[in-house]
Amino acid sequence: MRTFVGLDVGTTGVKGILVDEQGNVLAVENERLPLITPQPAWAEQDPYDWWEAVKKVLKRLSERARSMNARIESIATSGQMHSLVVIDRGGKVLRNAILWCDQRTHAECQEATEALGGEGNVLKMVGNPILTGFTLPKILWLRKNEPEVYEKVYKFMLPKDFINYMLTGNIKTEHSDASGTVMYDVSKMDWNLDVLRELKIPAGMLPEIFPSNGVVGEVKPDVAEDLGLKGTLVVAGGADNACAALGIAVTDPGDVMVSLGTSGTVVAPTVSGSPDPKGRVHFFAHTVPGMRYHMGVMLTATYSLEWFKERFLNEGYEEINDEVEKVPIGSNGVLFLPYLNGERTPHRDPYARGVFFGISSFNSKWDVVRAIFEGVAFGIKDSFDILKELGVEIESVRITGGGSKSKVWNKMLADMTGFEIEKPYVDEGASYGAAILAFSGVSGEHPAKISKSWYKVKSATKPDLENAEKYNLVHEKFKKLYFALRDMFKE
Numbered sequence: 001m002r003t004f005v006g007l008d009v010g011t012t013g014v015k016g017i018l019v020d021e022q023g024n025v026l027a028v029e030n031e032r033l034p035l036i037t038p039q040p041a042w043a044e045q046d047p048y049d050w051w052e053a054v055k056k057v058l059k060r061l062s063e064r065a066r067s068m069n070a071r072i073e074s075i076a077t078s079g080q081m082h083s084l085v086v087i088d089r090g091g092k093v094l095r096n097a098i099l100w101c102d103q104r105t106h107a108e109c110q111e112a113t114e115a116l117g118g119e120g121n122v123l124k125m126v127g128n129p130i131l132t133g134f135t136l137p138k139i140l141w142l143r144k145n146e147p148e149v150y151e152k153v154y155k156f157m158l159p160k161d162f163i164n165y166m167l168t169g170n171i172k173t174e175h176s177d178a179s180g181t182v183m184y185d186v187s188k189m190d191w192n193l194d195v196l197r198e199l200k201i202p203a204g205m206l207p208e209i210f211p212s213n214g215v216v217g218e219v220k221p222d223v224a225e226d227l228g229l230k231g232t233l234v235v236a237g238g239a240d241n242a243c244a245a246l247g248i249a250v251t252d253p254g255d256v257m258v259s260l261g262t263s264g265t266v267v268a269p270t271v272s273g274s275p276d277p278k279g280r281v282h283f284f285a286h287t288v289p290g291m292r293y294h295m296g297v298m299l300t301a302t303y304s305l306e307w308f309k310e311r312f313l314n315e316g317y318e319e320i321n322d323e324v325e326k327v328p329i330g331s332n333g334v335l336f337l338p339y340l341n342g343e344r345t346p347h348r349d350p351y352a353r354g355v356f357f358g359i360s361s362f363n364s365k366w367d368v369v370r371a372i373f374e375g376v377a378f379g380i381k382d383s384f385d386i387l388k389e390l391g392v393e394i395e396s397v398r399i400t401g402g403g404s405k406s407k408v409w410n411k412m413l414a415d416m417t418g419f420e421i422e423k424p425y426v427d428e429g430a431s432y433g434a435a436i437l438a439f440s441g442v443s444g445e446h447p448a449k450i451s452k453s454w455y456k457v458k459s460a461t462k463p464d465l466e467n468a469e470k471y472n473l474v475h476e477k478f479k480k481l482y483f484a485l486r487d488m489f490k491e
Contacts, residue, residue: 002020002021006076006428006435006437009163012035014033016029018064019435027065028428031053033053041104042103046096062228076213076238079159082100083099083159086150087153088154094153109137116195116198123275123277126185127186127275128283132350135158136182164236164237172207173209174210174287175209176239177238177239184285215234219233242287247430247432249451253392253393256397259400260301264297268394269292271290282295283295288447298382299343299344300340300341307340308372321406327364327367327370334357335356336374337352338376338378339353347482374471384417399413412471420462426454
């Protein structure tokens, strides 16, 4: 039997899945990862911690494959976007990786934006504004604050590309991850040499860009011996959100993915070469050859509920869903802004914070909890509204992530957006998309074709147009509340 592995190098852990040629999941393995916070709002990880976790996962998966009289033909890796890894000419990691959620680079973002002629020009050059999470300002911060480290740098890398390097000895990246660095022109789908020249970053310090289903190399003999991966090929893989979208067949214009996890994303593939002129939604390259996507991002989606539950509720999630379902639309007047740690889409406001508004002596705790559900769903709806404004025509919506287990959230999103919400039979996130790329890399089949053949619908939630009208009225109040408080957030 031929088997394939999809890896996902996330922030909290490494996940690996073993699949067959039909996309059946044969085994799943996980390893936790530690997070390093040297200062408030800083976030780092040791890339060697990723590697140790990957080795444990791959070793267990190769043992599972052998127990089935199968071999692992190929591996592809998905990874957290934007995080910066630096290695010297000998391949040694020079410092901890600076992560996507690190906030230390505000000054570098402003300096780079000004050097490139302002945000309007930046959007034309790379398709995205320069934000603290992205890779470019991390490089500028390193050059300014740790010149002794910067002088030794041979290559700048992204997390999954570092894992591919450790497996094969070859340094490559691919389009979906490269597009999240703000050094890549998403319209032309290549490194933007004008950006690099203006900011004095040598182009040779960046990896060569491969297709997401391109073969990076074969697992090195010593690693193969240790992990039981003799003759296994390593395929380039992709960025986590792009792989998650590929995993549930969100591959063509008209398809939309809602990922409802700790953070929330809305991904809409497009053949257009045009970013959002206001920079409210990101514009990245897909793992599907030649395809791009718009992506809205809310920073605290299901985490809003997790945060509240941990501090104020004793009930389990099943009871919470049952009680919330009994509360009418509008939460009996309570509104919740889900901006616990700032927000990206649509406001791009790091100062925004969570707010409960409209509470009276009439309200129960379940009104407050329902307001959290509605606030998160309104945050997702904001991205849908921007996509509509950009001319994106939506035909199908699929949901993934931990929040997709909630029947309340599925119903809210169906009613608010007016679209049927499909839940996939296999919901393994980015690792499943990576497995599709692993199979595509050795079979030669197009990733989108594989994705569509592997995708199966588990359930679907239909919208109620009467409810949509009620939600629209509450959503208008939700939007007004943010703008009424925006200046106070900064104070």
